[in-house]
Amino acid sequence: MPGSVRARAAAGATAVVALALIAAGTAVLLVLRGNLQGQAGLQAEVAAREVAAQIATGTPYDRLDLPDGDEHPVVVTDEDGRVLAVGDDVRAVDGRPVGGARTGAGHAGSGRSAAAADDAADDNDDARGPRPGEVDDDAHQSDGTADVDGTVADYRFAAVEAEDGRGEKATVRAGSALAPERAAVGSVRDAMLIGLPLLLVVVAGVTWLVTRRALRPVEGIRAEMAAITASTDLSRRVPEPAARDEIARLARTTNETLAALEASVERQRRFVADASHELRSPIASLRTQLEVGAAHPELLDVPGAVADTVRLQRLAADLLLLARLDAGERPAGGRRVDLAALVREETAQRGGDRVPVRVGPSEGLEVAGSRSQLGRVLGNLLDNAQRHAASSVEVAVVRDGAWAVLRVEDDGPGVPAAERERIFERFVRLDDARARDDGGAGLGLAIARDVAVRHGGSLAVREGAVFELRLPVAG
Template sequence: MGSVRARAAVGATVVVALALVAAGLAVLLVLRDNLQDQTGLQAEVSAREVASQIATGTSYDQLDLPDSDEHPVVVTSESGRVLAVGDDVRAIDGKDVGRPGKQGPGASEEDGDDDDTGPEPGEVDDEVHYSDGTAEVDGKVADYRFARVEAKDTGGEQATVRAGAALAAEQNAVGTVRTAMLIGLPLLLVVVAGVTWLVTRRALRPVEGIRQEMAAITASTDLSRRVPVPSSKDEIGRLARTTNETLAALETSVERQRRFVADASHELRSPIASLRTQLEVGVAHPELLDTPGAVADTVRLQRLAADLLLLARLDAGERPSDVRIDLAAMVREESSQRVGDRIPVRADELASVEVTGSRSQLGRVLGNLLDNAQRHAESSVRVTVVREGTWAVLRVEDDGPGVPEGQRERIFERFVRLDDARARDDGGAGLGLAIARDVAVRHGGSLAVREDSAFELRLPVAG
C-alpha cells in the first residue's frame, strides 16, 4: 500500500462495497416484505370467499373452493375436525387433512372452546391471522402464506377457513434479485477500482513530474530550474507554484549567501594583508614599523568581524530580548560617548518613549547611523526622538549631499558603498546600514531614508 493510487482505489472500492451491500440488503428486505404482503392478500381474499359462502348457509360439501394448486383451502370446526378441504390437498404443515372428518392440523376433539366467541351467526370475522407453512397438493409439498378467517353459518356453528397462497413467486423473485446482486457486485467493484485507479493516476501525474524535477534539482544543485506547473487551478497547481516560489526564495538566499561569503572574504583580506605587511616590515626593520597603522588595521578587522558575527546571528533568526528601553536616554548615552567625532552631535528634541528589544542591538543601530552621518556631514549632525501614535520615531539628519533617490534602497544592501574609495579609507565595509535595517525589522520596525539626508527608524512603542 505504498502507492497513493492503490490506497485510493482500495478505499473507494471498500466504501462502494459497503454502500452497495447495505443498499442491496435493504432492497431485498423491502422486496420480500412487499411480495409477502401481496401473497397474504391473495390468501385472505380466498379465505374470505369461502368464509362468505359458509356464512350464507352453503353446506360444507357444496362449497366452491378455489384451485388447490394456487390456493389450498381447509375448513375446520371449533374442535379441529375437517369440514371441507380443497381437491388434491393431502396435508398442511405436515398433518393429514385429506378427508373431511379428520382432525385438522394442530387440533384435537378436546381443543374446542364452549365459550360463545367469534362472529355472530351468518357473519364473517373481520380479523385475519397470517402464518407461513407448507402444504402437500397432489403429492407435491410447497411453501405457502396462509390466511385464517373465522365464520359462523346460519345455524351458529363456527368454522375456521385456512387458505394459502404459494410463496414460489416471491421466493423466485427474491432469489433472482439476490443472484443478480451477487454477480453484479463484484463486477461493479472491479469497475470502481479500475476507474479510481485511472482517475487517480491521471490526477497525480503532475505530482510525479514535480517529484522527478525536484530529484533532478537536488542531484544537480541547480536552483535556477523550476518544476512544471500544470494548467489546472487545483491543489496540485497551487503546490507547483508554491514549490517554484520556494525554489526562487532558496535560490535568492543561496546566491545572497555566496555573495556575502565572497564579499566578506574580500573585506577581510585587505586589512589582514595590510597588517601582515606592516608586521613583516617591523620584523625586518623595527624602525620602519607603522604602529598606528597596524592598530588601525587591527581595529578595522575587529569591527568587521563583529559586524559579520552580528549578521550571522541575525540570519540565524536570533530573537531580540524584551527589555524596555528609553530611546531618549539611549541617545544621550551614546552621544556622550562619541568624544572623538569630527562634528558634535546635537540631540535637542528627545521625547521620552520606551520600546522593547535588545539594548546592544539598538545601540548598534544608532551608532551605525551616526557613523554614516559623520562620514557625509559637512557641519551638522542632529538626532531627534518623537512619538507618532503607537510608533517611536528616531531620526538622524546631517547636512551632507544626501542619498540620490534611486539609491535609497540599494544602500541597505550588504557590502554596498556609493563611494567605495572614501568608505574604504574611512574603514567602512558597507555593512552598517544593512545591519541597522536587519535589526529594525527584527524588532518589528523599519528603517528608511525619508529625506535626502534623514534616516528614520520606526519602532513599536512598548506596551
C-alpha cells in the same frame, strides 16, 4: 507497488464501494423480500375473504367454491378447530392432517342443534368478531407449511373469520406459496453476487487509471527535483500543470521555493565574495606594514597598523552578528529597553565627532529586546548620518499609537528615492558614500534592518535623509 499512492487509492476506493454495495444490496434484498411477502399475504387474504364471503351468505360447506390447492391451499375450521372444508389435494397444514374432513355435511355437519345455533346468534350480539352474515375486517397472517398432493412447501397464510346467518362461526385459512418470492430474491441475490466482483474490478481499474493520470504531474515534479538535487542547479524549475488544482499550486509553490533558495544561495555567494574582498584590503595593508616594520623598524606605521586592526575587528564583529541573525537568533524576551535613555547614553559618547548630534524631543518609551543590539542599530544610524551630514544630526524618540519611533535625521543631500531600499543590502555603498567613506564595509544599515525585523519592527528611509526605526511599545 503495494505502497504506492495509486495502489492505496484503488484499494481504498474499492473497499468503500464494496461496503456501499453490500449495504445497498442487503437493503434491496430485504425490501424486495418484504414486498413479495406482503404481496403473498395479500393474495392469501383475498382468497380467504372470497371463501369467507361464501360462508357468510349461507353457502353450505360442501358446496364452497374453493381454489385449487396448488394455487391457494384452503382449510375451513369451526370454533373448536374441527375441519369443515378443505381445498383439493390439501393433505396437511403446519403438519396437521386435514384430509379427513367430511364433505357434503352442510350446516348440520357442525353437530350443533338449531336451538343452540339460535342461542349462539343471540350471544354474538355482545361477542367480538363478525355479526351473523358478515366477514371479520381483521385478518391474521402467519408463515407455515402445507402438504399439497404429497408436496410440502412454505406458504404465507391469512386467517379470516366469518359467520353465517344461523350464527355459526368459521375460520377460513388460505395460503399463498412463498416459493416465487424466494426464487425472485434468490435470483436478485445471485445477480448481485456475480455483478459485485465485476463492478469492484471496474472500480479498482478506473480508480487506478484516474489516480495514475492525476499523479503523473507529481511524478514529473519529483523527477525534476531529483535532477535538481543531483546537479545542484537551482536555476531549473519543475513543470507546472495547466490545470488550476492542488498539484498546480504545489508546482508553483515548489518553483517559488526554488527561486527563494536560489536567491538565498546567490546572496550567500555574494556575501562570501564581498566579505573576502573587504577582508583582503586591511589584511594586505597590515601584512605590508608588518613586513616593512620587520625589515625597517624605523618605517613601521604603528597608527596605520592599529587602524587596520580595528577595521578588521569591526568587520569580523559585523560578519559574526550577521551570521547569528541569519541563523534565526532572536533577542532574549522579557528585557525592556528605554529608548530615550539609550539615545542619551549613545550621544554622550560622541562629543568629539565631526558633526555634533543633537537630541530632540524624546519620550521615555520602553521596548522589549536586546539592549546591545538596539544600541548597535542606533550607533550604525548615527555613524551613517555623520558621514553624510553637512553640519548637524538630530535624533528623537516619539510615540505613534502602539509603536515607538526613533528618528535620525541629518542635513545632508539625502537618499535618492530609487536607492532607499538598495542601501539596506549587504556590502552596498552608494558612489557618494564610497567617496566619503572612512572605512565602512557597507554592512551597518543591513545589520540595523535585520535587528529591527528580529525585534518585530521595521527600519526605513523617509523623505530626505530621515531614518525611522519603528518598534512595538512594551506592554
